[in-house]
Amino acid sequence: MSDSVNKRVVIVGGGLAGMACAVALETLRWRGVQVTLLESRHALGGRASSFEDQENEAELLDNCQHVLLGCCTNLIDLYKRLGVSELITFYRYVHYLDTAGRRHDLWGVDGLPAPLHLGPAMALFSALTFGERIAVMRAMVAMLALGRAGRDKLETMSFGDWLDANAQPASVVTKFYDPVLISALNEETRRASAKYAIQVFQEAMLANANGYLIGLPNCALAKLYEKGPCEDLRLSTRVDEILFAPRPTAHGPRPTGVKLRGGEEIQADTVVLATNYHAVQRWVSEELQTSDTRFEGLAKLESVPILGVHLWFDRPVMKLPFAALIEAPDGGEFGGGLQWLFRKDAEGKVLHGVISASRAWVNVPKDEALKKFEKQVRSLFVDARHAKLERGVIVIEKRATYSPGPGCDALRPLQGPPVGGIEGLFLAGDYTATGWPATMEGAVRSGYLAAEAVAKSLGIDAKFMVADLPVEWPARMMGLR
Numbered sequence: 001m002s003d004s005v006n007k008r009v010v011i012v013g014g015g016l017a018g019m020a021c022a023v024a025l026e027t028l029r030w031r032g033v034q035v036t037l038l039e040s041r042h043a044l045g046g047r048a049s050s051f052e053d054q055e056n057e058a059e060l061l062d063n064c065q066h067v068l069l070g071c072c073t074n075l076i077d078l079y080k081r082l083g084v085s086e087l088i089t090f091y092r093y094v095h096y097l098d099t100a101g102r103r104h105d106l107w108g109v110d111g112l113p114a115p116l117h118l119g120p121a122m123a124l125f126s127a128l129t130f131g132e133r134i135a136v137m138r139a140m141v142a143m144l145a146l147g148r149a150g151r152d153k154l155e156t157m158s159f160g161d162w163l164d165a166n167a168q169p170a171s172v173v174t175k176f177y178d179p180v181l182i183s184a185l186n187e188e189t190r191r192a193s194a195k196y197a198i199q200v201f202q203e204a205m206l207a208n209a210n211g212y213l214i215g216l217p218n219c220a221l222a223k224l225y226e227k228g229p230c231e232d233l234r235l236s237t238r239v240d241e242i243l244f245a246p247r248p249t250a251h252g253p254r255p256t257g258v259k260l261r262g263g264e265e266i267q268a269d270t271v272v273l274a275t276n277y278h279a280v281q282r283w284v285s286e287e288l289q290t291s292d293t294r295f296e297g298l299a300k301l302e303s304v305p306i307l308g309v310h311l312w313f314d315r316p317v318m319k320l321p322f323a324a325l326i327e328a329p330d331g332g333e334f335g336g337g338l339q340w341l342f343r344k345d346a347e348g349k350v351l352h353g354v355i356s357a358s359r360a361w362v363n364v365p366k367d368e369a370l371k372k373f374e375k376q377v378r379s380l381f382v383d384a385r386h387a388k389l390e391r392g393v394i395v396i397e398k399r400a401t402y403s404p405g406p407g408c409d410a411l412r413p414l415q416g417p418p419v420g421g422i423e424g425l426f427l428a429g430d431y432t433a434t435g436w437p438a439t440m441e442g443a444v445r446s447g448y449l450a451a452e453a454v455a456k457s458l459g460i461d462a463k464f465m466v467a468d469l470p471v472e473w474p475a476r477m478m479g480l481r
Helices: 016-031 073-082 116-123 130-152 159-165 170-185 194-206 221-225 277-283 366-380 440-457 473-477
Strands: 007-012 033-038 050-052 060-062 088-091 093-097 103-107 214-217 232-234 239-245 254-260 265-267 270-273 303-313 322-325 340-343 350-356 389-402 425-427
Touching: 007 016, 007 254, 016 033, 016 073, 016 440, 050 221, 060 221, 073 221, 073 440, 103 116, 116 130, 130 170, 130 194, 159 170, 159 194, 170 194, 170 322, 170 350, 214 221, 239 277, 254 270, 270 277, 270 440, 303 366, 322 366, 350 366, 366 389, 425 440
Parallel strands: 007 033, 007 270, 033 232, 093 322, 270 425
Antiparallel strands: 050 060, 088 214, 093 103, 239 254, 254 265, 303 350, 303 389, 322 340, 340 350
16 A cells, blocks of 8 residues: 555544544654544543633642552553653652541552562551451452453452452451542442452552552643644534445445534544543434444443542641541541542642542532531641631532443443444543553553554554553562463
8 A cells, every 4th residue: 555545533522532542643644644633622631631710710720630650551651742741740659647647658669579569568557457457468469369361350240249258358448448449440449340449459559569659740730731632633622513424335324524513514534532422422323323332332331420629728738749548447527528638739738639439429519518628638637727728619520430340341342443333433532442440541542542443444553552561570470460
């Protein structure tokens, strides 16, 4: 074939999946691939973005604090491609705070391979009793022995059942598993698929010594995307319709472009829908959906909300850069309250709190929620006891992610069309089949996989996915491969 294919790809949606797809396909411009990225909002990032503070328009507030780990190899690659790696600060420790404000730390020993690097910290982790630490270590050994193939076979089992089968006390679930998994999976620990819960520990803590590193942007999320992933980027551009035309073959119709709000049409040979699965179902008619198996399970996916709250105090209250909050085993006064806290300024006067899997908070009045969060912060930090909460902003993303519950993989579609499906129509989003749960890493992987599928459809052999961190020798010896 010739070096040039002269094809236009329109990507709808400028979240992480859409940006990843665009930045990957942009590298094929020399082959004649023309990329157009359309985003309805005035800024990129989707759910992982920022908005202007109504009381201070010069300040950007993140929808919700997003954290990456060292094992998020494709997300780290995307930041490199966007030229913003220097805006991410990595930490080699995690601070946990119990309900009395006592600090318990986990850290990795520099120079030791996984999983030995976390051994000393786990042996001394003061949030757990000696017996609880032994129980956790037994579970980690079991996860290592499972390997990746073994964990994948547990996709239809709940992690709650796996915890019971491995004799994990309820107190350990509250004090150790919940702070890690609820935020990582946006799902309650016991309700999550055992496959994805175990994946978090295997990839972040057990496989490679750099897997657990916590990365935080040192700027508003929107700042990470200011350079843009492609030349033809159009913000504040809303797509009203995906255009289809019958094709004179047995394969049926294929997309010919998109129609924008206002009537303008953009012609395209390929369309990538990089939005949430709710929008995808609206854009593709029921008749067309019946001809493509990718749409069979979308309506059965369950959405899970995330709550983020910004808090402004009149004086410094938090010295730590971030902290995971341990709930009391009996639920305590703040059961179901903030799960993580992040310091958002140098002084510690501005905090951001997060509640993942926040189903119980969707209909709670704002004033009532703020009072509870304020009281929780005062209970954790001595410096907050006499501080005044000047104001608070709550953001609830009701459809933040899909639930990674048992059996969810059967509902997640591939990025490219199946045999007999809608040719020329591709999907990207953390809900698609990536092998990862609904995380930023999962979203980027979906974008890269969609770009690979698009390239293949154009006769171009291109690989964009970045490999996982290598499994270090002690973990391999214990079964993790």
